[in-house]
Amino acid sequence: MSKPKVGIACSAATRELYLEKRDLERLGKIADVVIEEYDVPSDWVTIPVDPEVEKRFAKFASDLDVLIVCHGGPRITKPVFDAGKKLKVVGELEGDRFAGRIDVQAAKDAGVMVVDTTHSSSWPVSEWALALTLVGLREHARFRDIIAGKAMSHDDYRTKPPARELTGRTVGMIGFGHIAWRLREFLVPFRNEIIAFDPYAPRELADALDINFASLEKVMGCDVVICLAPDTPKTRDMISEKELGWLKPGAVFVNVSRGVCVNVPALIAKAKKEDAWFCLDAHNPEPIAVDSPLRQMRNVFLSPHIGGMTEEAQPRFFTLMVEELERWHAGAEPRAQITDRVVAGRSGK
Numbered sequence: 044m045s046k047p048k049v050g051i052a053c054s055a056a057t058r059e060l061y062l063e064k065r066d067l068e069r070l071g072k073i074a075d076v077v078i079e080e081y082d083v084p085s086d087w088v089t090i091p092v093d094p095e096v097e098k099r100f101a102k103f104a105s106d107l108d109v110l111i112v113c114h115g116g117p118r119i120t121k122p123v124f125d126a127g128k129k130l131k132v133v134g135e136l137e138g139d140r141f142a143g144r145i146d147v148q149a150a151k152d153a154g155v156m157v158v159d160t161t162h163s164s165s166w167p168v169s170e171w172a173l174a175l176t177l178v179g180l181r182e183h184a185r186f187r188d189i190i191a192g193k194a195m196s197h198d199d200y201r202t203k204p205p206a207r208e209l210t211g212r213t214v215g216m217i218g219f220g221h222i223a224w225r226l227r228e229f230l231v232p233f234r235n236e237i238i239a240f241d242p243y244a245p246r247e248l249a250d251a252l253d254i255n256f257a258s259l260e261k262v263m264g265c266d267v268v269i270c271l272a273p274d275t276p277k278t279r280d281m282i283s284e285k286e287l288g289w290l291k292p293g294a295v296f297v298n299v300s301r302g303v304c305v306n307v308p309a310l311i312a313k314a315k316k317e318d319a320w321f322c323l324d325a326h327n328p329e330p331i332a333v334d335s336p337l338r339q340m341r342n343v344f345l346s347p348h349i350g351g352m353t354e355e356a357q358p359r360f361f362t363l364m365v366e367e368l369e370r371w372h373a374g375a376e377p378r379a380q381i382t383d384r385v386v387a388g389r390s391g392k
Contacts, residue, residue: 054115275391
């Protein structure tokens, strides 16, 4: 029996950084692999379609069973699916959780499965979410005093208000996808009650993972609130003055997802009241404005959207895709399929 043919389309730089030799060798055991380099400029939202590039890409796809795209690769459009009569699976290594280089509806119409292994970066983001949670509970403003060279007395080690522990506290999660699933694993030793707001998550997860789903108001009332929501029309400014007003006194608010989910003027106004703690990795705009008042507030801890940027995460996008293709080749379903439910959650429709 002949091996399936897997094509990978990406830039030369992406090939160097993402496609590690060990993973290519692993994939080569079950498939014939061909790589074609492209250099299609794009951002996270828009992948332009050049007719000449599309024509070349369609020819590349014409004898493939599987087509994988990443940075620099063209968009897999209907003409590409029309040319790729043998295609059974298309995948994207890193598409900001939106499979931006794949026309998902065209794939569905062609009967082709779509797989997106963007969640490689979700693992380090969940680690950073835990770290920021702990920082927020430990009266993080004291680092400013140390950096400023302030003389410290014995009494200065007794923080006012006192630092707090994470163990036993309620943790609210806004969005319950890959980041939240991983973060929930990390929280098990802390014995937290976890309450999530996510209209799109399967309710069966509540019993399977021992969490509870609730309204956004209920989640915002937890001891720690962690924003893990994607950027969609429905999530932009979803947390504004009213929602921030639901935070309990002394609550810790963490954002490691998208800055646009939180209304910035309302965030600044709430932080000025100094009745809650804020640990923010995601900002609007990005990078955070040099003159932003948030930079100077003692109850605000900032990091420059580094949650998903680790040396381990970068090659793991392809490692996860190879694992998915191994499952598919063995007759099992890939785990990171872009289904109708996933499309609904990512588009906000």
